[in-house]
Every structure is written in structure tokens, then in C-alpha cells.
Amino acid sequence: MFARLREDIRSVFDRDPAARTSWEVLTCYPGIHAILFHRASHWLWCRRMFWLGRMVSHLGRFFTGIEIHPGAVIGRRFFIDHGMGVVIGETAVVGDDVTLYHGVTLGGTSWTKGRRHPTIGDGVVVGAGAQILGPVTVGARAKVGSNAVVVRDVPPETTAVGNPARIIDSEQAQKREDKAGQMGFSAYALEGKPDDPLAKAIHGLLDHAVETDRRIDLLLKRLELGEAAVKDELATADRFDANYLSKIVD
Numbered sequence: 001m002f003a004r005l006r007e008d009i010r011s012v013f014d015r016d017p018a019a020r021t022s023w024e025v026l027t028c029y030p031g032i033h034a035i036l037f038h039r040a041s042h043w044l045w046c047r048r049m050f051w052l053g054r055m056v057s058h059l060g061r062f063f064t065g066i067e068i069h070p071g072a073v074i075g076r077r078f079f080i081d082h083g084m085g086v087v088i089g090e091t092a093v094v095g096d097d098v099t100l101y102h103g104v105t106l107g108g109t110s111w112t113k114g115r116r117h118p119t120i121g122d123g124v125v126v127g128a129g130a131q132i133l134g135p136v137t138v139g140a141r142a143k144v145g146s147n148a149v150v151v152r153d154v155p156p157e158t159t160a161v162g163n164p165a166r167i168i169d170s171e172q173a174q175k176r177e178d179k180a181g182q183m184g185f186s187a188y189a190l191e192g193k194p195d196d197p198l199a200k201a202i203h204g205l206l207d208h209a210v211e212t213d214r215r216i217d218l219l220l221k222r223l224e225l226g227e228a229a230v231k232d233e234l235a236t237a238d239r240f241d242a243n244y245l246s247k248i249v250d
Helices: 002-015 022-028 030-046 050-064 171-182 197-249
Strands: 105-107 131-133 159-161 166-168
Touching: 002 022, 002 030, 030 050
Parallel strands: 105 131
Antiparallel strands: 159 166
């Protein structure tokens, strides 16, 4: 138990630059508290002490604002950043090294019994306000953007954005998302219709920034090559002058 707790605390330092000390993480991070409550409630649930498990889960929700059903299966090094409003349903399965931000819902879409909640693969990151609904699978190391609504499977190592979520599969679209992150905001929330003029305008600005960066990089490479060529010419000229002078002296 304590080994798992130390592992959870270390994972916070890996994913939250605001974390300063282990004591701060242990006492002030609701994501850590929610995991501790869930482990206790899940242990009770697996031993068919359903009411007691639900009660422990309810207390965890009361103290942290994070609702995790005791039947949900949670992997190792699970990190909930901020956490308020996170909901994880009964049949959800969450892998190792998963990160959720505040307002995320791993919910169901039907009242039928059986598996009705998502399966989240290892290393997945889910942005703030995203909803992953139904018995869908989010592949390992995939990313789900802020406010995205996922109702279909997301392949491993891809990025899903928008409502309904779409997979970013083109190189230009991926460059656009990367550039948006470098500029200090997330383009994940650009979830308007494809003909949304505002989204088009922002996409155009991001594409222009990407193209400008490409041209600057190309110019710098050419300047470096030119500088190297000039240095070679100067070195050759110096050698020629030295040889010429040596012949004159002789």
C-alpha cells in the first residue's frame, strides 16, 4: 500500500511542475485523495460489500469533488490534475500512467447492464472537460483534447478533438496543434463546424505560423551553409597566401 502511494506521489512530480514537496502532494492534491478513497472502496466492492464500498466512494466524492464508482478498475500511477467534476463510471477500465484533467467524464450511454463505460489505454491524456461516452476504447498513448466528446474508438498514439471528436491524422493538422501549444493555448477547443468562419480564421493563422517557422528554419540552414562556405574559402585563401609567401622567401 505505501509503495503504491509513493509511486503515485512520484507520478505527480513527473506530470505537474507546480508540485514542490511530497508533503504538499499528499495533503493538498485531491487527485491523490480520490485514488486512496477508490482503492478502499474498490477493495470492499470486490469482496461484495457493495453498500460499504459505495459509502466510502461517496465520502471520497464529498471531500474531493471527484466521483469514481467503486466498481471501476484503475491502473497504476493514475493522476487526476485539479480534479473537480471528474466522473468515472462503474464499468470503466483505466490503464497505467493515465492523466485526467478537471471536468472529465468517463460515462455510459445506456441503462442496460454490462459493460457500458470506456476503456482507457496506458499513457492516455484526457484534457479538461472532455467526455468519453459508452463502451469505447481509447488506445495507448492517445490524447483527447479539451471539451472533446468521444463516442467512437480512438486509435493508439493519435489525437482526438472536437464535438463529435475527430481524429487528427494529417501532418498539417498535427503541426497546427503543436504550434497552438507552443503559442500558449490549446486549439483542442476549436470544435466548431468545419465551415465555422472563426475556426477557419484561427486555423489559417496557425497554418501561416507553421509555414513561417518552416521558412525561417530553411533560411537559417542556408545561412549556416553559406557561412561555412565562406570560412572554407577564407581558409583556402590563407593557405594560398602562406604558400605564396613561403615561395617568395625561398
